[in-house]
Amino acid sequence: MRVACPGSFDPVTLGHLNIFERSAALYDEVVVLVTYNPNKQGMFTASERVALIESVVSHLPNVTVDSWSGLLVDYTTAHDIPALVKGLRSSLDYEYELPMAQMNKRLSGVETNFLMTDPELGYISSTLCKEVAKYGGSLEGLLPEVVVAALLEKMRG
Ligand code: PNS
Numbered sequence: 001m002r003v004a005c006p007g008s009f010d011p012v013t014l015g016h017l018n019i020f021e022r023s024a025a026l027y028d029e030v031v032v033l034v035t036y037n038p039n040k041q042g043m044f045t046a047s048e049r050v051a052l053i054e055s056v057v058s059h060l061p062n063v064t065v066d067s068w069s070g071l072l073v074d075y076t077t078a079h080d081i082p083a084l085v086k087g088l089r090s091s092l093d094y095e096y097e098l099p100m101a102q103m104n105k106r107l108s109g110v111e112t113n114f115l116m117t118d119p120e121l122g123y124i125s126s127t128l129c130k131e132v133a134k135y136g137g138s139l140e141g142l143l144p145e146v147v148v149a150a151l152l153e154k155m156r157g
Helices: 014-026 046-056 072-078 091-108 126-134 145-156
Strands: 002-007 029-035 063-068 083-088 111-116
Touching: 002 014, 002 072, 014 029, 014 063, 014 083, 014 111, 029 046, 029 072, 046 063, 046 145, 063 072, 072 091, 083 091, 091 111, 126 145
Parallel strands: 002 029, 002 083, 029 063, 083 111
Antiparallel strands: none
16 A cells, blocks of 8 residues: 655654654555645755655655645545555644544545554654754754754754
């Protein structure tokens, strides 16, 4: 089965990477899809996010990366993708994800499968990582090294 892992990935974290790796082990093909979230202000451009993700999934031969600025279900329908995969860190994520999963199902029939985040990664979010970076905190164990470098570069710019 081909699945998509959609998200804003601004930037990709070790928590996201863990979900990509586990999805790659479960499914035939995984498309990591950088998607526009109208409720979030971005730091990285879509092409920068794609490039960072590509650099951290190069060891996963059945994973590709793409971006999309329209309705998620239009992409999944056009690419014959019957299911999405997302990580769930907590009940807060559940409350956030459930209406999106139900809306996407209603709009196109696409299913959403959830993988429970590994406990040691459950507190990691792109938003918190950017905040830690802003105040000079350590990002070790939170982001892939290439992403740490890109984030620090962004902050300097
Ligand atoms: O990582 P995020 O920001 O929580 O991901 C949310 C995202 C990008 C998957 C969601 O905002 C989305 O699907 N955006 C595309 C537009 C769309 O289809 N909106 C309707 C969602 S039900």
